[in-house]
Amino acid sequence: MRRRGIDVLTAFEDGTEQLPDDQLLLRVTELKRILFTQDIRFRVLAETWQVKGKPFSGLIFGHQLGGTIGQFVKDLELIAKSSEPEEWFNTIEYIPFK
Numbered sequence: 001m002r003r004r005g006i007d008v009l010t011a012f013e014d015g016t017e018q019l020p021d022d023q024l025l026l027r028v029t030e031l032k033r034i035l036f037t038q039d040i041r042f043r044v045l046a047e048t049w050q051v052k053g054k055p056f057s058g059l060i061f062g063h064q065l066g067g068t069i070g071q072f073v074k075d076l077e078l079i080a081k082s083s084e085p086e087e088w089f090n091t092i093e094y095i096p097f098k
Helices: 021-031 040-052 069-082
Strands: 035-037 059-062 092-095
Touching: 021 035, 021 040, 035 040, 040 059, 040 092, 059 069, 069 092
Parallel strands: 035 059, 059 092
Antiparallel strands: none
C-alpha cells in the first residue's frame, strides 16, 4: 500500500496491537483513520456501535475467504484515492467489491 502512495498505519507501528478491539476502534477514531480488518468479531463490534449511534471513524471489512490479498489491496487503494476519511464516519464497508 505504501508503495502505491497510500498513508498506512499498522496497530504494531502505533504500539496498539495488544489493545482490546473497543479501545482500538476508539484509537483509530481519535486518529481520524479508517480501520481495515478481517476479524469478524471486530466487524460485529463496529456494527453494534453503528446501531447504538456510538461514533467511530469507519471500518472496512474483508472476509478471509472472500477475496485475495491482491483484491483487498486494489479495493483499499481505490477507497484511499477516491474518498476522504470524514466520509467514512460511522460507516462499514465490505470488500472485495464485486
